[in-house]
């Protein structure tokens with residue numbers, strides 16, 4: 082790509098034309114690493130000048146906003162602005178997911194690498210059945226729950242922390258016609274693993290056991306595995322199936338090993354496999370993920 086020298090004070094139209102060619106949004110990582118570096122360098126040099134030579138303030142403002150946005154998109158997931166990501170299902174339908182800017186407290190504002198993988202597996206493992214009620218723990222943006230309701234007609238109860246549920250509800254509404262297409266539904270509720278509703282007076286949506294409990298990328302802090310298992314034991318039907326998938330991050334292998342050992346101690350056996358997904362935390366990179374379908378050993 083031809084990038085005009087910043088020192089030559091390129092005019093508005095020339096800069097605008099170059100910016101239109103620089104990949105943005107879903108395409109932000111389309112170019113190879115060296116070309117990306119060259120572009121980021123050029124954007125940073127440009128913003129450092131404030132483009133003072135462009136006298137029309139509207140035109141200058143327009144360029145400044147676009148350049149800032151492009152730099153932010155390339156500055157790691159924590160700095161990236163709110164965006165809509167599109168996920169294409171096996172049936173070629175597209176689920177659109179709003180992902181607000183991320184902070185460490187709002188990890189559920191991003192769709193993580195294992196969620197699209199699990200969304201793709203569900204129709205391989207399950208035949209559509211609208212009588213199935215499924216609980217999802219730590220649903221985040223809601224992609225997995227929405228895809229399960231859409232592809233399998235499941236009655237989904239998607240849950241997360243209070244600050245995450247509003248964006249999840251937004252995504253469910255945005256994809257309402259897909260959710261309902263095969264008689265599925267999605268309810269969103271707060272379910273904090275550290276402080277679940279009391280068993281004596283459960284809310285209506287937790288009164289009956291679920292045929293499936295699903296969780297994508299929820300085993301990454303000390304105790305999360307233990308907390309999740311307590312909820313599986315509480316909310317899964319005796320002949321139900323727990324479906325999990327998580328990236329095998331080298332920083333969290335201890336938590337994962339503990340979770341898998343505790344699942345066996347709790348009486349679960351599983352089918353399992355590994356596959357490569359894509360993470361986009363800062364830049365796109367491959368990540369190995371492990372899926373599992375867990376059943377009570379005495380139910381098989």
Ligand SMILES: C[S@@+](CC[C@H](N)C(=O)[O-])C[C@H]1O[C@@H](n2cnc3c(N)ncnc32)[C@H](O)[C@@H]1O
Nearest residue numbers: 189192193196219220221241242273274297298
């Ligand atoms: C790594 S994200 C995975 C989100 C989503 N399942 C995905 O795969 O895209 C972990 C999720 O667990 C949620 N979470 C963390 N602690 C939680 C807790 N104590 N109770 C409920 N959800 C929690 C986070 O808010 C976040 O949505």
